[in-house]
Amino acid sequence: MKNFDVVITCSGTGSRLKPITDSLNKALIKLGDKAIISHIFDSYPGASKFIITLGYLKEQVKDYIEINHSDLNIEFVEVDDYESTQSSLLYSLSCTFDVIDKPFYYNACDTYISNVPHKSNDFAVFSKTFVSNQYRKISELNDESKKIEDTPAKEGEFCYTGVAYIENIDLFKELTIKELNKNKTQNLSDAHILQQMNIDFVETKNWIDIGNFIALRSAQKQFKQEICVLPKMNEETYYVNEKIVKFFSDKEKVKKLYERSKVLSSCAPECYSKNNFIYYNFVKGITLSKILTQDLLENFLIWCENNLWQKYKHTSLNFFKNFYIDKASKRIENFHKNKKNNFSEIQNINFRKVKPLSELINVASELFEKFPTQQCIAHGDLVFENVIKTNEGFILIDWREGFGNSKGDWYYDIAKMKHNLIFDHEAIKNNKFYVKLENNQCFFDAGTPEKNLELMKTLEAFCLQRNINMNVIDTIVALIQLSSSGVHTGEEATLLYCMGWYNLNKLMTMNE
Secondary structure, three states, X not given: OOOOEEEEEOOOOOHHHOOHHHOOOHHHOEEOOEEHHHHHHHOOOOOOEEEEEEOOOHHHHHHHHHHHOOOOEEEEEEOOOOOOOOOOHHHHHHOOOOOOOOOEEEEEOOEEEOOOOOOOOOEEEEEEOOOOOOOEEEEEEEOOEEEEEXXXXXXXXXXXXXXXXXXXXXXXXXXXXXXXXXXXXXXOOHHHHHOOOOOEEEEOOOEEEOOOHHHHHHHHHOOOOOOOOOOEOOEEEEEEOOEEEEEEOOHHXXXXXXXXXXXXXXXXXXXXXXXXXXXXXXXXXXXXXXXOXXXXXXXXXXXXXXXXXXEEEEOOHHHHHHXXXXXXXXXXXXXXXXXXXXXXXXXXXXXXXXXXHHHHHHHHHHHHHHOOOEEEOOOOOOOHHHEEEOOOOEEEOOOOOOEOEEOOEHHHHHHHHHHHHHOOHHHHHOOOOEEEEEOOEEEEEOOOOHHHHHHHHHHHHHHHHOOOOHXXXXXXXXXXXXXXXXXXXXXXXXXXHHHHHHHHHHHHOOOO
């Protein structure tokens, strides 16, 4: 396959994939370890020229490409109208006409074909759909003739995939201008022009579609992840071209993460930032979660003590209120907004009667007043997936962006590790957990691996040797679980909420 110009439209709002696309451009939705647009780049020869339309959340798309694909021949074209009633995919395509001067491929940003076919004349790629979707049906007029219909394809029917090759560019441009002058609506697309041209059709069985939620979930199951990262709202982590690239919808959070990377510089990789992204070169080594043993955990804890947990004055009580109590309360509100169930009616969890959550959090706040802990330079997200074991020692990744006005709290780092042993990411990723709501009761099992129970004993022994109060640690673990329920998606969010409520109730009522 020779090199071509490839037009990829990334200017639309991705309305069918909201709320994901409320804060993330559709072209940056992840399949496996990288965004779909990276997979699209891979499907064409490396020397091809890629013409990218920008509009909705344009800065994200441009930054992602410049960070990860600076070696490619890219030209960006800004679309002035991408969300009014007169905007359309076809209008976005027309904005590229000034830079298109030879035959080109059109590839929608929500469709990927691993082996893009080629012929020397105009053609559209079609495939069989396994769900009813928004893509136009391909009807067969006879053995050698097909047509793109205006009606959407149903399950099991053939449809246009959103990939086409345009050899006759003059005709395509002429018909596009005529159509836009005649009919300015949001529904106009490349398909309206292909219908008017004498094109061929090429079938593919390698079509990956993310244009709707059913197709997206199916597509994500087909791609293997090298890095284990559980999905969170308004965040994404990519592994592209030997770089770890993290996206956050909140630019201020990125700034704070970058600033803290300097504080942790002796323990962390050198970082770079750009608007919504923070990134660093991939650290060669083994993720600690994959090789963790009791001896290795003990060595890591001592390493943290010597390299990370540098002590300062005692943590103020305001830190506890702002960081633990207030943060948990806000995250719990987020959880309730995202869930339809009425959790206020729950009276029993795992056959244990529970008090109202708000009452338990008030009691937890009083506990912290009795047991102030130790301020230090803390990591803030010290789960074992965020630790790389290298030949030289340990490297820390993916730290917390801040602790209010405080340096941090080593109790939090230890509690985060214990939470990670209970809420094992591999177990969650492989659906080895169980959570069920039934009337006013909840039943859960986190699926914690048996080996993690032994590792918890090592962690607790370390704490006892240093007079670290385990009641405080366990209370922070419960608050972490409750807070995490407000940022995770899927059933694991319900698990975290019920588990945190159960554990906090057990701690706050143990003397009753």
